Structure formats: C-alpha cells, structure tokens
Amino acid sequence: MVPRLRCPVDLLELADDGGAALSCSGGHRYLKDGAIVDLQPGAEAPGFGRLRAATYDLTFDLVNTRLLFGATPRHLAALHRQAAAAAAGGVLLDVACGTGRWAIPELSRAAGTMYVGVDPAMPMLRLAQDRARRAGVDALLLHSDADRLPLADASVAAAVLSLGLQYVPDHGAALAELRRVLTPGGLLCCVAPALGLRPRYDQRHHRRVRKDHPIDRERWPALLCAAGFGGSEIETVGALVFTQARAAA
Numbered sequence: 001m002v003p004r005l006r007c008p009v010d011l012l013e014l015a016d017d018g019g020a021a022l023s024c025s026g027g028h029r030y031l032k033d034g035a036i037v038d039l040q041p042g043a044e045a046p047g048f049g050r051l052r053a054a055t056y057d058l059t060f061d062l063v064n065t066r067l068l069f070g071a072t073p074r075h076l077a078a079l080h081r082q083a084a085a086a087a088a089g090g091v092l093l094d095v096a097c098g099t100g101r102w103a104i105p106e107l108s109r110a111a112g113t114m115y116v117g118v119d120p121a122m123p124m125l126r127l128a129q130d131r132a133r134r135a136g137v138d139a140l141l142l143h144s145d146a147d148r149l150p151l152a153d154a155s156v157a158a159a160v161l162s163l164g165l166q167y168v169p170d171h172g173a174a175l176a177e178l179r180r181v182l183t184p185g186g187l188l189c190c191v192a193p194a195l196g197l198r199p200r201y202d203q204r205h206h207r208r209v210r211k212d213h214p215i216d217r218e219r220w221p222a223l224l225c226a227a228g229f230g231g232s233e234i235e236t237v238g239a240l241v242f243t244q245a246r247a248a249a
C-alpha cells in the first residue's frame with residue numbers, strides 16, 4: 001500500500017512518472033534513487049553527515065541512550081513495536097527515521113505493512129534503505145523535514161517520531177503535520193528529551209553552543225491537545241518523555 005505523496009512546493013499530488021522521478025501537475029519533478037525520493041535536493045541535516053551516519057548505530061546506544069538520556073535500547077524498541085503493531089497492513093511513517101534501526105526490524109515480522117521514512121540527512125536515508133532491503137521490508141524513503149511532510153492528508157495509519165523532535169525548532173508545527181497525515185484515530189508514538197529530568201542532559205544542553213530543542217514537559221500535554229491529539233499516555237524515563245497519542249477524529 002503506497003501512500004499518496006504531495007509536492008512540498010504547491011501541495012499538489014505527486015505521481016510516479018514511470019521513470020526515475022515523481023512529478024506534480026505544477027511542473028515540479030523530484031528524482032528517485034532506489035527507494036529514496038529527493039524532495040529537497042542539496043539540503044542536509046547539520047551534524048548527520050557521512051561519518052556520523054556510519055558510526056550512528058554503534059555509538060548511539062551507549063553514549064546517548066544510556067549515558068546521556070538514562071534510558072535503554074529496550075525502551076526505544078518497545079515504542080517502535082507499538083507503532084508497527086498499530087500500522088499493521090497499512091503505512092508506518094517514521095519521521096526523523098535516521099537509519100531506521102528500530103522500526104524496520106519490527107516490520108520484517110509484519111508482512112504487508114509499508115515503511116515510509118522521512119529524514120533530511122541523505123547518508124542516514126541510504127543506511128535505512130540498505131537495512132530495509134536486507135530485512136525484506138517494502139520501503140519508501142523521503143528526503144524531507146518533520147515540519148514539511150510530503151504526504152497527503154490522512155494517508156498513514158501510525159507514525160513514530162523517535163529522538164528527532166529535539167532538532168525541530170517548532171514542535172507545534174511538527175505535531176500539526178503528523179496530525180494532518182495520520183488517519184483519524186491513528187497512533188503517534190513519540191520520544192524526545194526534556195530539560196529538568198536528568199542533570200547530565202541538562203548540563204550538556206547548557207554547555208552546547210548549537211542547542212537542541214528539548215520539549216517542555218509541563219506544556220507538552222497542552223501542545224499535543226492543541227495539535228489535535230487525544231488520549232495521550234505519557235511516561236518519563238531518564239531525560240526522555242515517551243508519548244502515545246491518537247489523532248482526533
């Protein structure tokens with residue numbers, strides 16, 4: 001089940017032109033390279049170049065997940081498992097998908113679910129593409145941003161946003177985009193760091209020159225509500241806030 005895509009410039013529907021590109025009736029054309037569609041040619045995510053991508057899977061669990069955030073890989077795997085189960089037979093959208101290391105393995109056990117990963121870092125998308133190929137998972141990888149999802153309204157059954165929101169300055173805009181592309185009742189599984197929960201993360205945040213955008217734990221439930229999510233379940237582990245919420249009908 002391939003989701004409907006829309007042009008990031010004029011929001012018109014994108015169609016496969018039968019070759020190596022997707023185009024809209026407004027004359028915009030986006031190249032495909034295998035499963036990757038380049039919707040923002042030339043743009044890259046700062047800090048996620050080739051070297052970081054190549055070492056990401058090896059270093060992230062120990063350095064970031066455990067020491068910095070105070071969580072375990074098990075917590076991240078469980079969140080993705082829930083999203084994959086909710087998407088069964090439809091589309092699982094993974095925003096800030098990185099190398100797809102948590103969601104893709106879940107889908108290798110769930111035939112019929114399509115994986116759609118969105119990320120502004122091409123080197124990360126290439127690794128996600130290789131991982132999906134090895135796992136035999138049907139995948140589409142979109143070079144784009146969280147606050148500009150190139151997907152049609154109500155086109156995905158479940159979405160996951162894992163450790164990506166801290167790179168997005170406007171959390172409300174990203175949540176509104178997720179709400180727009182989820183079908184009513186669709187599940188959002190999100191995990192992001194917040195300040196005030198773990199001194200190690202707070203200290204690093206205050207030392208950094210180029211700051212992340214951690215979520216505000218106090219205002220988070222109201223932000224979800226304002227973006228059109230209901231029935232939120234929120235749990236804190238170390239510096240991380242795990243959320244499951246449903247797109248309102």
Ligand SMILES: C[S@@+](CC[C@H](N)C(=O)[O-])C[C@H]1O[C@@H](n2cnc3c(N)ncnc32)[C@H](O)[C@@H]1O
Pocket residue numbers: 045048076095096097098099100101102118119120121124144145146147161162163164167168
């Ligand atoms: C820490 S990694 C998390 C990857 C994956 N979700 C995981 O849990 O392993 C953060 C990812 O967010 C991506 N990213 C950075 N800015 C972004 C944005 N504005 N929109 C979407 N993704 C972004 C980076 O390229 C990177 O792949």
Ligand SMILES: [Zn+2]
Pocket residue numbers: 007008009010011012024025026027028
């Ligand atoms: Zn267009």
